[in-house]
Amino acid sequence: MFLKRQPKLVWLFSLLATTITFVISVLLLQQVLSSGTIIYELGGWSPPWGIEYRIDQLNAYLLLIISTISTIVLVAAHTSIQKELDTHRQAYFYMLYLLSLAGMLGIVATADAFNVFVFLEISSLSAYALIALGKDRRALWASYQYLIMGTVGATFILIGIGLMYQMTGTLNMNDLASRLPEVAQTRTVFVAFAFTVVGICLKLALFPLHLWLPNAYAYAPSVVTAFFAATATKVAVYLLIRFTFSVFGLSFSFTTLPLQTLFLLLGLLGVFVASIAAIYQNNVKHIFAYSSVAQVGYMIVGLSVGTTLGLSATMIHLFNHALMKSALFLAMAAVMYRIGGMQLSQFNGLGKQMPLTMAAIVVGGLSLVGVPLTVGFISKWYLVLAVIENGWWHVALLILLGSLLAIVYLWKIVEVAYFRSPAHNSEPVKEAPLSILIPVWVLVFANLYFGIDTRLSVEVAQTAAQSLFGITP
Amino acid sequence: MLFGLYNYWIVVALMMLGFYIIIAHSNLIKKLVGLSIFQTSVFIFYISVAKIEGGSAPILEADTTLYSNPLPHVLILTAIVVGIATTALGLALTMRINEAYGSIEEETIQQQDKQL
Amino acid sequence: MEAIVDVVLLSFLVAVVIAIVWMKDLFAVAMLAGIYGLLTASFFVAMDAVDVAFTEASVGAGISTLLMLVVIAKTGRFERPTRHKPLLALLVVVVTGSLLIYGTFDMPYFGSAEAPAQSHVTPRYIDDSFEEVGIPNIVTSVLASYRAFDTFGEVVVIFTAGIGILGLLSGVARREEEVDIDAINETMHEDHMVLRIVAKILIPFILVFALYVQFHGDYGPGGGFQAGVIFAAAIILYSMLFGLDTARQVINQAWVRMIAAIGVLLYGSVGMVSFLNGGNFLDYNVLMEDPIAGQHLGIILIEFGVGLTVTAVMIIIFFNFAGRQVTPKADNNKGV
Numbered sequence: 001m002f003l004k005r006q007p008k009l010v011w012l013f014s015l016l017a018t019t020i021t022f023v024i025s026v027l028l029l030q031q032v033l034s035s036g037t038i039i040y041e042l043g044g045w046s047p048p049w050g051i052e053y054r055i056d057q058l059n060a061y062l063l064l065i066i067s068t069i070s071t072i073v074l075v076a077a078h079t080s081i082q083k084e085l086d087t088h089r090q091a092y093f094y095m096l097y098l099l100s101l102a103g104m105l106g107i108v109a110t111a112d113a114f115n116v117f118v119f120l121e122i123s124s125l126s127a128y129a130l131i132a133l134g135k136d137r138r139a140l141w142a143s144y145q146y147l148i149m150g151t152v153g154a155t156f157i158l159i160g161i162g163l164m165y166q167m168t169g170t171l172n173m174n175d176l177a178s179r180l181p182e183v184a185q186t187r188t189v190f191v192a193f194a195f196t197v198v199g200i201c202l203k204l205a206l207f208p209l210h211l212w213l214p215n216a217y218a219y220a221p222s223v224v225t226a227f228f229a230a231t232a233t234k235v236a237v238y239l240l241i242r243f244t245f246s247v248f249g250l251s252f253s254f255t256t257l258p259l260q261t262l263f264l265l266l267g268l269l270g271v272f273v274a275s276i277a278a279i280y281q282n283n284v285k286h287i288f289a290y291s292s293v294a295q296v297g298y299m300i301v302g303l304s305v306g307t308t309l310g311l312s313a314t315m316i317h318l319f320n321h322a323l324m325k326s327a328l329f330l331a332m333a334a335v336m337y338r339i340g341g342m343q344l345s346q347f348n349g350l351g352k353q354m355p356l357t358m359a360a361i362v363v364g365g366l367s368l369v370g371v372p373l374t375v376g377f378i379s380k381w382y383l384v385l386a387v388i389e390n391g392w393w394h395v396a397l398l399i400l401l402g403s404l405l406a407i408v409y410l411w412k413i414v415e416v417a418y419f420r421s422p423a424h425n426s427e428p429v430k431e432a433p434l435s436i437l438i439p440v441w442v443l444v445f446a447n448l449y450f451g452i453d454t455r456l457s458v459e460v461a462q463t464a465a466q467s468l469f470g471i472t473p
Numbered sequence: 474m475l476f477g478l479y480n481y482w483i484v485v486a487l488m489m490l491g492f493y494i495i496i497a498h499s500n501l502i503k504k505l506v507g508l509s510i511f512q513t514s515v516f517i518f519y520i521s522v523a524k525i526e527g528g529s530a531p532i533l534e535a536d537t538t539l540y541s542n543p544l545p546h547v548l549i550l551t552a553i554v555v556g557i558a559t560t561a562l563g564l565a566l567t568m569r570i571n572e573a574y575g576s577i578e579e580e581t582i583q584q585q586d587k588q589l
Numbered sequence: 590m591e592a593i594v595d596v597v598l599l600s601f602l603v604a605v606v607i608a609i610v611w612m613k614d615l616f617a618v619a620m621l622a623g624i625y626g627l628l629t630a631s632f633f634v635a636m637d638a639v640d641v642a643f644t645e646a647s648v649g650a651g652i653s654t655l656l657m658l659v660v661i662a663k664t665g666r667f668e669r670p671t672r673h674k675p676l677l678a679l680l681v682v683v684v685t686g687s688l689l690i691y692g693t694f695d696m697p698y699f700g701s702a703e704a705p706a707q708s709h710v711t712p713r714y715i716d717d718s719f720e721e722v723g724i725p726n727i728v729t730s731v732l733a734s735y736r737a738f739d740t741f742g743e744v745v746v747i748f749t750a751g752i753g754i755l756g757l758l759s760g761v762a763r764r765e766e767e768v769d770i771d772a773i774n775e776t777m778h779e780d781h782m783v784l785r786i787v788a789k790i791l792i793p794f795i796l797v798f799a800l801y802v803q804f805h806g807d808y809g810p811g812g813g814f815q816a817g818v819i820f821a822a823a824i825i826l827y828s829m830l831f832g833l834d835t836a837r838q839v840i841n842q843a844w845v846r847m848i849a850a851i852g853v854l855l856y857g858s859v860g861m862v863s864f865l866n867g868g869n870f871l872d873y874n875v876l877m878e879d880p881i882a883g884q885h886l887g888i889i890l891i892e893f894g895v896g897l898t899v900t901a902v903m904i905i906i907f908f909n910f911a912g913r914q915v916t917p918k919a920d921n922n923k924g925v
Contacts, residue, residue: 043737043738044874092752115738122742166696168706171710188694
């Protein structure tokens, strides 16, 4: 087909599509904030017989995060993909990118538990294929492992949904929420809950179910990593919030079950194990992939607090982490474009040769650590506040200690890039092209801007958290 | 009484055998077979939930009054399609892995990756 | 009687799966997996799930076994015995299994008509679907109208798999000039005169049957997905017996890819048209003046869309699987 030879046209078309979703998400958020939850009955059938879209503050907030990041990343995709993929595969890349995006948006928008599974599979199948497009042969193996783990996770969720359906006769989330309390004491519902949560945690890469993530992120094409690191885990966190808070209800999830202790423990363990693993990596993408696992840990700690403040801390971090990781991994795409590798040794002297790209990595890294005036600081601040409000001083200390570990792995990169000179025989490296640099710096500025002006991230997250606590008894 | 849950126990047994193949076996094709057994056992569970004693297939007829539940049937139709899509993609990956590594055994592949 | 069939079929299933766990010969494993699919389909018939049985038979016993055999032909027939002890695997499996068994104890008994699943949402489908949608097959009503959006998702899933496989497997230069036909086709091509003649007679009937299944889905078991698989099966049968290259001349791959997209587009367009006519997305009532006629039109169109995409994607998958001719390690993407 002629489009195969014209990837640029496909790119422009995809960009148009994501921009439209971005505009729609902005409008949706405005409307939800001014006039409350939007309900849309697909096929004109009223729920629970038909499937409905239900957009409240939480959904609109996530839709906005996903569509924004995917649009910005896609701007850089054309240049980066030209270098990293064969020409005949580029058109498929854009199709899969859009399908994956559609799947994620669908998961967030729908209010039907089974529909979640269908969209989950759309986004996952395209994710497996996208990761396998990586040049390194290890991308294939990483993609296969992700396929197995991801499908097991999705099937666990399917088991959970089946058990819930068996006990209540409905698939609509609102309807489930009103019918589950009647049967909440049964062993079947307990198992349904366990399977749903474990399935989601597999997708979320919560420690110790994170094993698929580092390789998948490290060997995927650079823009794919930027896209997934910023969006895929966020969608999984959303699902976790939706199921524990809205569907099963706070009292069931946190009072009946020891979920609070479990999440707190796994979250903290995840932060430490993954951060320490990150320190020992020699591939820069691996370092930040492990750091993603650690960041998921922080989000789960926020959830485990089980208060409005804790939940809003998690949501603020969703937003902020999407900004940091997309900036960092997109900067990796710029490095990949120029030097074609991600080994730490290849970063020698890069601070002088690609000053703007390296500066972006440093700012993104500082944000990851949680230095004031970056979004990372806002996240940590609210998380620590939430933890202290509960009287968990030791947890607050551990969170700060986790940030110190982030400094260590960031320093490894800074040291190599700024304090070592490039190998003598290597050719001089130029700064990355503007088509990648501009989106990177847009994201970096967003990291700084939302670190100062927190109206969007914090206020929306707080109203969303309050409304979730309003629904649940 | 014992009979009332028989179907579900068999489903669990099938599910766990499939799950065991996924985790314990090293051959990539075998793993995919395990995965599809695992998924199919969940389908059996849904369809068992839908069954009503003495009911008939949910296609309306003049002299029938009791029908089995059509909703899980619809869900599983969708899930079967999702299952074959996943298996096909997994097999495509297996072929590419075989070309790149010259093997489809997990252990060999991991050894080759470590040597680098 | 029903109970005996149920118990026997389920016990067979367990026996087959245990055999699959033991077998090292992947060819046998693939065949057993096919048998497993067929047994599952028979079980679904006993459970009154005729539509599902139809699908499982064409997928579990048909397409997926076929694809597995194609891949095994290229990757080697025997599984290597594993050396590491599978204790951890056993532990995980036993824990998960016990949890599930624990969960079964509060389940409503199998076959009970009073279970919540039977009494909450479903009654409307059974009692009112004929007035609201106007077709006797309730499964089709729910699939294509009440939960049409799920089915839209399903078409997109299969489309995604098609695109993913094209992205993974397409584009390696085939040795076009040499008449080097694929390994499985080669021997058949020469030797199986009887098969070829029988197939020549059968293929038109298979195609007609696929069309029947496609358009009769409103009244009996069947629908777009099953029809698509059967239609594709006829074409796959043809290419297996007459060689992939002959089949390529008959079936233009670019067109097939186009058709895969057209199916999804058709489905989406039906949704958009109802949207433009003032209804919600996929609300067929507004497609025509009479809501029931609108429902009919909508269901026929979207089922046709499903059929197109499924046929096209199945053909794409088979052609790309069977047509891939790369010797191991010929690809130059070794690790950096």
